[in-house]
Amino acid sequence: MRPSFFHHLHPPTIPSKQSRWRYTLGAGGTAIFLVLVLIVTGTLEMFYYIPTPENAPLTVQTISYLVPFGGLVRNLHFWSAQLLLIVTSIHLVRVVFTGSYAPPRRFNYLLGLALFVLAILLDFSGYVLRWDTGIQWALVTGTNLIKTIPIVGGTLYGALIGGSEPGPATLIRFYALHIFGLMLPTAFLVGWHAFRVRRDGGIAVAPPNLHSDNARITRFELVRREILAMIFTSSALLLLSIFLPAPIAAPIQGIPALSGTATAPWFFLWVQQMLKWGDPFLWGVVVPLCVLLILALFPFVFPRPAVHELGSWFPKSNRLAQITLGVIAIMIILLSLLANVH
Template sequence: MRPSFYHHLHPPTIPSPQARFRYTLGAGGISVYLTLVLLVTGILEMYYYVPTPEGATHSIQTLTFLVPYGGLVRNLHYWAAQGLMVSVLVHLLRVIWTGGYAPPRRFNYLLGVLLLVVIVLLDFTGYVLRWDEGVRWALVAGTNLLKTVPLLGNDLYILAVGGDQTGPATLVRFYAWHVFGLTLLLVVLAIWHLFRIRRDGGIAVPPPELRRDPRRITRFELARREGTAAIVASGVLILLATFIPAPLAQSIDPSNLATTETQAPWFFLWVQQLLKLGSPFLWGVLLPLGLIVILGLIPYILPLARPAELGTWFPQGNRSAQAMILILLLGILLLSLLAWLG
């Protein structure tokens, strides 16, 4: 049989624990499926979206209310984006809380952390493309954080917004990054990440001589389980897209961008709350970047799970990493809740 990327991802047989839902939660496969949904619906939206301050919100309204099934396409894109953010976070937590980043998987873990950063940036840029009153915080406070970076701040700000202040060039920049730059980076990193999974031996499980479950499943059974997960995810997406429309407010007033009373997008609420503590550079730039660096260094600076413990939740070998991520997660959730209530 001629080799293909599909057969690389689906060997003739794999250890049964690698496809066990209560171990993997299906988060990685669902993330891949949601990425495909985003690519398809995003391409369809590009036929109608107008990347100008005067036309952006109006073109979205046209797509939503006048184009047949346009509202469904937009809602699917919106909910797939939110779902991807959640599924990638769940996938990352699963990898850490099962010790699945132990060698030879450390490099692929780093690719996963980079993917998380790219997905956050994609969600942020797509959020701004609405160009309505709801994006005011992202458009003003979010971009102004770049100015606080020592030495490079003004240059970074001009690079991001296309000038000394936000305007038509800002929307074009965000649009270009969203549909080309970040999307291309996402596709490349995702393919690389998937390739490395099999090259590194698949999802982390104990070596054959230490496995409690010696069974193996065929590629057809693996594909069947993946198909079942995709069908369930499709059903949830369609229900959300049908009954909970994507948000859209009136077009933003370009003459009044000084206020930042609106909330940040949900995935940046914790940053919005941190900014109330003092220095924007310290709390809004340095701390989030530091957390990303620490997240990437976990496999290199903290103890690893023992080989016999792989394939199980909360192995004793990497309890320090588990505790650190739990504290970090609770802190972000608490800050987000405070920002939402405020």
């Protein structure tokens, strides 16, 4: 058979340990499926969506209420985007809590982290495309943070917003960014990341001479498990889309401004909470970038997990990495909850 990308990802047999649900949680594969759903549903939305301040909220309403199956397509797009953030976070936690970030997987860990950042930016830019009153925090406070960066802040803000305040140029820029600046690189990086998993020897497990369970599964069994994960994810997406429609509020009239009730999108609530403590450059730019830097440094600063411990959760040899990620995750969750209290 001619070698293909599909066969590269699905060799004739693989160690069964590498595809155990309780080990991988199926999170990486589910993330690939969600990216595919996002591409298909986003492309369909492009047939109706018009990226101008007068038309954007109205065409979103047209898609939701008038276009046949438009509401379903939009809700699927919205929920895939939210689930992608949750599933990639779970995947990241799994990779760290199993010590799979260490060489030879260090480069792929960084590719994954880049994908995580892209998923957040995709979600953020997607929110802005609604141009309704529900996105004013993202549009006003979120983009104002860029201005606080010393020396280059003003120029960066002008380049992103297309002027001195949000307006028609902002929307067209976010639209172009959402599709060409973020979605295209995401699709490319997903392919590269999946390719590298196999190139690095498959999912990290101890070599056969170090464990007793040397069972293998075939390519067909692997595909069967992938299809099962897709059916499960599709069912969850359909249920969410039917019972919890994607939000849409009143159109923004004139220049966007912050109302007292404006809130950040859920994945930036922790930043919104920190901004209450003062200096927006420190809390809104420096601290989030430090969190990202700490995550990127994991494979460089923490000791390599012992080879015989690979393939199991919570190896003793990488406790420090587990504790660091645990503390970061708990802080982010607590801050997000606090933001909802006040």
